[in-house]
Amino acid sequence: MMKIGFLGAGKMAQALANGFLAAGLTKGDHIVASCAPKDVNDIRTFQDLGATAVTNNVVPVEKSEVLFIAVKPAVVSRVLADIAPVITPNHLLLSIAMGITVKNIEKKLPPKTRVIRVMPNTPALVQSAASVFTCGSAILPDDRSTATKLLKAVGTCEEVPESYLDPITALSGSGPAYIYVTIEALADGGVKMGLPRDLAYRLAAQTVLGASRMVLETKVHPGELKDNVTSPAGTTIAGLHVLEQYRLRAAFIGAVEAATNRSLQLSKGVSS
Known part of the structure; x- marks a missing residue:
């Protein structure tokens, strides 16, 4: 003890x-x-x-x-x-x-x-x-x-x-906030298309949890896991096309970069 x-x-x-x-x-x-x-x-x-x-x-x-x-x-x-x-x-x-x-x-x-x-x-x-x-x-x-x-x-x-x-602070320290926004946005999409709000939140959160466990437990590259869900001319590729149009990847990369730079600024301030 x-x-x-x-x-x-x-x-x-x-x-x-x-x-x-x-x-x-x-x-x-x-x-x-x-x-x-x-x-x-x-x-x-x-x-x-x-x-x-x-x-x-x-x-x-x-x-x-x-x-x-x-x-x-x-x-x-x-x-x-x-x-x-x-x-x-x-x-x-x-x-x-x-x-x-x-x-x-x-x-x-x-x-x-x-x-x-x-x-x-x-x-x-x-x-x-x-x-x-x-x-x-x-x-x-x-x-x-x-x-x-x-x-x-x-x-x-x-x-x-x-x-x-500092980059870890930006990635995993601030990262939960990025994922909460993602869950909220996915649920909003479900609500827009007619799902009840509470059901949409449960499904969105469980989907993020399940996808995360797939990456961690299968050790398969996320890109390959994405491809496994994406059928030719199917629903997933239609959704992915919109995410690419709105530069989702660039937004996440930019968020980690901005948060890292802010962490560096704060570190200098509290250490001085």
Whole structure:
């Protein structure tokens, strides 16, 4: 049973805590979360898990072996200043704060602090996150496996170079929003053609889920899977023709590019 602390108790921290509990990696009384006194809903959520919720950042460090920085980027420097006097080489620190580099965290904490930077996404709320992580300079041999075990409790995870983090933020971090818009648009099309709204949403969402599983589980190239659905002179090719006319592919590529550039701008701002 890991002793886990959260510095920040918002939605992502709550999702991670729920995933760790469901996977049997910890139990409620082994979790401590810190948050502002005004965040009464977050406090109550952690208490409902059987965890301890406090209003200072030192207690989670003192009570835990694994710590998650789960606050907004603008608050990270203050949190690091709070914990610097009490963190030790016995702690493993995982940061999910967007745009804060490993080096930026390490330089504000004592030497030999074990730091891993993590980029999850919001489907962690339903144990379907696509997470990645990158390791700092002082990690121990078992730290990678610990991070992997924790992140796989809420979805999938891969280790990547830190230089990938901005495009990954744009792709899988922002990506759920692109897919929600896609589901909404598909459902709108169904409604336009006479389907009830609730049925159209269910069918659109299940179609996206099923197509995603086909890519992941069959390991067949998406283009080949697309071809398998596309009969000569059929309905699918008629629909695909319209998507090509409206440059759907270019729109998605452009969205990832724009979000990457914005992530780079934000990273420079919070690291300076």
